Amino acid sequence: MTARDAILGRVRSSLGVKAGDQRRAAIAAERMAQHPETLVPDRAKQAGPALFAQFRALLEGQQAMVIEAGPAEAVPQAIARYLESIGETTGKPPAIRFGSDARLAAMPWRDVDWIDVRHGAAEPGDRVGLSHALAGISETGTLVIAAGRDNPVTLAFMPETHIIAVARETIVGSYEQALDLVRGAFGGSGMPRTLNYISGPSRTADIGGKIVIGAHGPRRLCVIVIG
Amino acid sequence: MHIETPLFKQNARSALQDPQLQRALGGLPGGLVAQRAAARDRLPEFERLRDAGRDLRNDTLAMLDVYLEMYERKATEAGATVHWAETAADARSIILDICKSAGARLVAKGKSMISEEIGLNAHLEASGLEVVETDLGEYILQIRGEVPSHIIAPAIHLTQEQVEADFRRTHTSLPEHRRLVEPAELVGEARQVLREKFLTAEVGITGANFLIAETGSSVIVTNEGNGDLTQSLARTHIVIASIDKVLATREDLATVLRLLARSATGQECTTYATLSTGPRRPGDVDGPIGYHVVLLDNGRAELLGSRFREVLRCIRCGACMNHCPVYNAVGGHAYGWVYPGPIGAVLTPALIGIAKGANLPNASTFCGRCEAVCPMKIPLPGLMRHWREAEFESGQQPARQRYALKAWAWLAARPRLYHVAMRFAAAALGAAGRSKGRFRWLPLAGGWTRHRDFAAPQGRTFQQLWVEHQRGVPQ
Numbered sequence: 001m002t003a004r005d006a007i008l009g010r011v012r013s014s015l016g017v018k019a020g021d022q023r024r025a026a027i028a029a030e031r032m033a034q035h036p037e038t039l040v041p042d043r044a045k046q047a048g049p050a051l052f053a054q055f056r057a058l059l060e061g062q063q064a065m066v067i068e069a070g071p072a073e074a075v076p077q078a079i080a081r082y083l084e085s086i087g088e089t090t091g092k093p094p095a096i097r098f099g100s101d102a103r104l105a106a107m108p109w110r111d112v113d114w115i116d117v118r119h120g121a122a123e124p125g126d127r128v129g130l131s132h133a134l135a136g137i138s139e140t141g142t143l144v145i146a147a148g149r150d151n152p153v154t155l156a157f158m159p160e161t162h163i164i165a166v167a168r169e170t171i172v173g174s175y176e177q178a179l180d181l182v183r184g185a186f187g188g189s190g191m192p193r194t195l196n197y198i199s200g201p202s203r204t205a206d207i208g209g210k211i212v213i214g215a216h217g218p219r220r221l222c223v224i225v226i227g
Numbered sequence: 228m229h230i231e232t233p234l235f236k237q238n239a240r241s242a243l244q245d246p247q248l249q250r251a252l253g254g255l256p257g258g259l260v261a262q263r264a265a266a267r268d269r270l271p272e273f274e275r276l277r278d279a280g281r282d283l284r285n286d287t288l289a290m291l292d293v294y295l296e297m298y299e300r301k302a303t304e305a306g307a308t309v310h311w312a313e314t315a316a317d318a319r320s321i322i323l324d325i326c327k328s329a330g331a332r333l334v335a336k337g338k339s340m341i342s343e344e345i346g347l348n349a350h351l352e353a354s355g356l357e358v359v360e361t362d363l364g365e366y367i368l369q370i371r372g373e374v375p376s377h378i379i380a381p382a383i384h385l386t387q388e389q390v391e392a393d394f395r396r397t398h399t400s401l402p403e404h405r406r407l408v409e410p411a412e413l414v415g416e417a418r419q420v421l422r423e424k425f426l427t428a429e430v431g432i433t434g435a436n437f438l439i440a441e442t443g444s445s446v447i448v449t450n451e452g453n454g455d456l457t458q459s460l461a462r463t464h465i466v467i468a469s470i471d472k473v474l475a476t477r478e479d480l481a482t483v484l485r486l487l488a489r490s491a492t493g494q495e496c497t498t499y500a501t502l503s504t505g506p507r508r509p510g511d512v513d514g515p516i517g518y519h520v521v522l523l524d525n526g527r528a529e530l531l532g533s534r535f536r537e538v539l540r541c542i543r544c545g546a547c548m549n550h551c552p553v554y555n556a557v558g559g560h561a562y563g564w565v566y567p568g569p570i571g572a573v574l575t576p577a578l579i580g581i582a583k584g585a586n587l588p589n590a591s592t593f594c595g596r597c598e599a600v601c602p603m604k605i606p607l608p609g610l611m612r613h614w615r616e617a618e619f620e621s622g623q624q625p626a627r628q629r630y631a632l633k634a635w636a637w638l639a640a641r642p643r644l645y646h647v648a649m650r651f652a653a654a655a656l657g658a659a660g661r662s663k664g665r666f667r668w669l670p671l672a673g674g675w676t677r678h679r680d681f682a683a684p685q686g687r688t689f690q691q692l693w694v695e696h697q698r699g700v701p702q
Contacts, residue, residue: 217452
């Protein structure tokens with residue numbers, strides 16, 4: 001008997017059930033088809049300005065910066081100003097890197113031609129990574145990134161500064177609403193290779209219980225809201 | 228991991244006398260208690276979410292075989308290789324084999340309690356691999372040759388000064404007189420040292436907070452980002468997870484995430500929660516090329532059929548230990564195995580046997596705070612009581628303790644005799660202790676009076692007072 005069969009056999013005997021029980025399989029299939037939400041807190045059911053205000057306040061409370069950039073065309077300029085504000089423009093010219101996301105590629109980077117724009121996965125020397133989020137979640141101040149070729153996952157963790165662009169209309173109240181957007185993009189039970197929920201710069205409290213921002217991941221998180 | 232649970236009493240005694248440990252423990256778990264309370268108060272639905280969390284975990288456990296098969300199927304479709312391990316030894320050798328065929332020399336590790344449970348590091352190191360813990364707390368413990376004392380704050384028993392000394396001792400290639408005063412300076416140094424390791428490791432091993440049957444994903448929940456670097460930079464990613472980690476859907480994950488960070492640290496959510504589904508896909512420029520999941524049983528399937536099933540709902544938040552007066556006094560190491568605190572007191576005997584684990588369910592005052600805060604509403608004191616019964620039934624306790632318990636049980640099962648005996652005892656002790664109101668010494672209760680006084684009864688039993696009270700109240 002394989003280890004698999006032995007383990008599943010023990011599980012079934014503990015539960016007092018038999019393999020291949022159609023009724024139980026149907027219960028599970030129904031659960032997958034319905035994927036019911038359990039209990040969504042009221043704070044996740046807000047709309048309009050209140051929803052956005054909560055998104056922003058929670059992210060700021062989690063030591064992230066939130067910038068409302070206006071239209072997509074204004075994003076490169078907004079990023080340039082942000083890099084200036086954190087001192088990335090002193091000394092050698094700044095560089096940022098992003099993947100092959102079409103929304104990012106379509107932005108007018110020539111407006112900020114003094115910034116070195118690179119593409120691909122993060123490399124050890126990179127200081128600034130840029131990703132485009134699939135969604136934002138107001139209830140906890142969270143960005144959802146469907147990482148892959150378009151938005152390489154390493155860009156969110158290796159550089160000291162991570163910038164996430166998010167379209168205002170994709171900022172939703174709850175995790176459940178964000179999952180609807182994931183299903184919209186990847187279908188049924190489809191998933192990107194990595195789905196990241198990100199809610200601030202990296203942090204640790206492992207030394208004497210004191211919170212330090214900037215553990216292994218980015219020291220800074222900047223959220224650029226488009227639209 | 229080496230089992231020291233039978234030494235709990237000695238270990239607890241030395242922990243109480245360790246000034247360094249007492250200083251480190253002072254206020255820390257307490258701080259987490261206050262932060263949890265604040266997070267709960269900010270979310271009016273919190274208590275109802277606990278009910279919801281309990282129910283969905285119960286539903287999933289009742290269908291565990293179906294969801295495990297579904298998880299396996301979906302993960303395999305996404306390109307994962309799923310391995311099944313019945314025992315710790317099986318899991319160790321499966322992981323070592325994967326490391327060998329991946330040509331690994333350096334293995335980066337994210338935080339995983341399961342890897343502690345199966346003694347993974349020692350096994351890999353015995354085969355010549357270098358293993359580096361990348362969670363900051365775990366890294367500190369690794370260079371000290373210690374094990375975690377808390378499931379989410381593994382180095383909670385250490386002070387900043389101890390960490391500074393360890394870094395100066397081990398990071399010898401750095402300037403000797405560098406400044407390491409602020410926690411941020413220590414974190415920065417660890418970041419620099421470990422970044423090298425992330426970039427060189429051929430294999431990254433992480434645990435999984437959860438597995439999702441619907442999508443075949445493994446989930447890690449972290450604040451540091453080390454787990455994400457571990458699993459996305461190495462060519463091979465190995466996930467080690469016990470079979471009880473399965474959730475049905477991504478929506479269920481949302482509910483559980485609402486409870487996890489709030490219960491653990493009082494955060495609204497952790498900085499990162501990452502769902503990984505299979506290896507790198509065509510056209511991807513990063514991510515692992517091999518993605519393996521090792522599903523470990525190690526006693527859990529049997530636990531599912533026992534009266535301890537409810538412990539399998541645990542999501543490893545650590546709230547029970549933060550709120551435990553015993554844990555707060557002695558720290559995690561005294562418990563002597565992987566899982567400390569109330570959850571350890573229930574889980575440890577189940578995993579290593581009551582013969583070795585009996586001290587732990589006895590290391591509780593049954594104050595009930597653990598159950599009151601558990602996000603999954605696990606009845607921890609009740610389960611510890613089951614273990615105490617199991618210990619008695621197994622006949623391992625010293626003869627004197629067994630006879631005393633038997634005598635007590637005999638008396639307690641005879642209410643009339645019991646009331647007479649108690650009335651007599653309360654009256655006698657009340658009379659003897661009337662002058663001072665307390666006893667500094669009592670026969671047969673030396674263990675109690677060695678450390679504190681015993682309050683003298685007022686002369687009548689609770690039952691007597693209760694009857695009088697009932698009579699006094701108009702019907």
